[in-house]
Amino acid sequence: MSLMDVYFLEQTELNVPPGNDWLSESEILCLSRLRFAKRHDDWRLGRWTAKRAVALRSGLPASPQMLAKIEIRPAPSGAPTLFFENKPAAATISLSHRDGKAICAVTAAGLELGCDLELIEPHSDGFIVDYFTAEEQLAIAEAPAGDRFCLLALLWSAKESALKALHAGLRLDTRQVIVRLLEASDLNGWRPLRVHSTEGQIFDGWWQRTNDTIRTLVANPSPDLPILLKTPFVLPTSDHGAGRRLASLSTSPFAAREFHRDSSNPNLDADLYEVAPYGANCKDSAVRASDDRGL
Numbered sequence: 001m002s003l004m005d006v007y008f009l010e011q012t013e014l015n016v017p018p019g020n021d022w023l024s025e026s027e028i029l030c031l032s033r034l035r036f037a038k039r040h041d042d043w044r045l046g047r048w049t050a051k052r053a054v055a056l057r058s059g060l061p062a063s064p065q066m067l068a069k070i071e072i073r074p075a076p077s078g079a080p081t082l083f084f085e086n087k088p089a090a091a092t093i094s095l096s097h098r099d100g101k102a103i104c105a106v107t108a109a110g111l112e113l114g115c116d117l118e119l120i121e122p123h124s125d126g127f128i129v130d131y132f133t134a135e136e137q138l139a140i141a142e143a144p145a146g147d148r149f150c151l152l153a154l155l156w157s158a159k160e161s162a163l164k165a166l167h168a169g170l171r172l173d174t175r176q177v178i179v180r181l182l183e184a185s186d187l188n189g190w191r192p193l194r195v196h197s198t199e200g201q202i203f204d205g206w207w208q209r210t211n212d213t214i215r216t217l218v219a220n221p222s223p224d225l226p227i228l229l230k231t232p233f234v235l236p237t238s239d240h241g242a243g244r245r246l247a248s249l250s251t252s253p254f255a256a257r258e259f260h261r262d263s264s265n266p267n268l269d270a271d272l273y274e275v276a277p278y279g280a281n282c283k284d285s286a287v288r289a290s291d292d293r294g295l
């Protein structure tokens with residue numbers, strides 16, 4: 001069985017241009033209705049990341065005019081759907097924004113796809129009891145103390161990815177999707193996982209840790225190793241604004257697999273490419289705990 005190609009892009013608030021000329025008229029209207037600053041900023045960052053990802057994936061120029069033609073409209077479920085020039089576009093996307101960062105995964109039309117970004121941070125015992133299955137709670141309890149919150153973030157993120165792939169979100173009980181980490185060697189920092197729903201659906205996917213961030217991505221049919229979409233190289237300039245404009249106005253289409261680094265955001269490289277060495281520990285303890293109970 002051939003695995004599906006799934007592409008992804010991450011952007012931070014630093015990548016988002018100050019103006020809104022890359023949004024469509026209806027998106028500008030939607031943005032104007034978002035009263036809370038955090039939601040406003042998250043929404044803009046998510047839209048920017050999704051439009052850039054779709055343009056990169058499709059080899060379209062990243063001009064504001066072109067990006068404004070790529071629209072992400074919410075389905076009644078809240079799931080993002082893709083339109084190009086007001087017509088449904090042949091691609092599936094999933095979005096997550098967290099703490100000034102966003103990820104967008106893109107794949108072929110008709111697939112079930114979910115992605116999520118999560119921060120590794122402390123949570124109460126009550127949170128674990130309320131949202132995780134008995135097996136997951138045991139895996140968390142058995143993890144070495146230093147790995148516990150990493151495992152917690154990983155299991156939570158994989159659940160959210162699966163709930164997005166199901167187009168359900170938190171309307172479903174998070175205990176209706178059960179995460180299993182699979183034994184495999186590290187592939188560019190990615191490790192495999194599988195999520196089963198109590199209704200019998202299965203999503204295969206991947207997880208990766210970078211510093212204090214966990215990213216997960218699941219799909220059905222099974223996805224191949226995620227492919228990072230890379231933004232074009234921009235010559236360093238003393239005028240940071242001009243560098244940004246140059247990046248967003250670049251008109252040369254480029255293939256998704258080519259290496260392009262966005263020098264307008266030096267922090268992004270560190271965020272994307274330095275996979276924390278102890279990410280493996282987090283996974284090892286989870287796999288051991290899962291294996292013990294035959295998960």
Ligand SMILES: CC(C)(COP(=O)(O)OP(=O)(O)OC[C@H]1O[C@@H](n2cnc3c(N)ncnc32)[C@H](O)[C@@H]1OP(=O)(O)O)[C@@H](O)C(=O)NCCC(=O)NCCS
Pocket residue numbers: 042043046074077078079080094095096097098116117160163164165166167168169170171
């Ligand atoms: C999907 C959900 C679990 C993600 O929550 P989160 O972890 O706080 O946020 P993330 O940043 O990881 O993901 C948010 C993105 O998920 C996507 N999303 C929202 N609902 C979705 C759904 N049902 N299926 C798939 N994707 C969904 C959206 O693209 C959203 O970003 P956007 O609103 O800016 O377009 C949550 O939004 C949810 O449960 N939504 C459904 C219920 C709902 O809509 N409640 C609010 C009604 S006003």
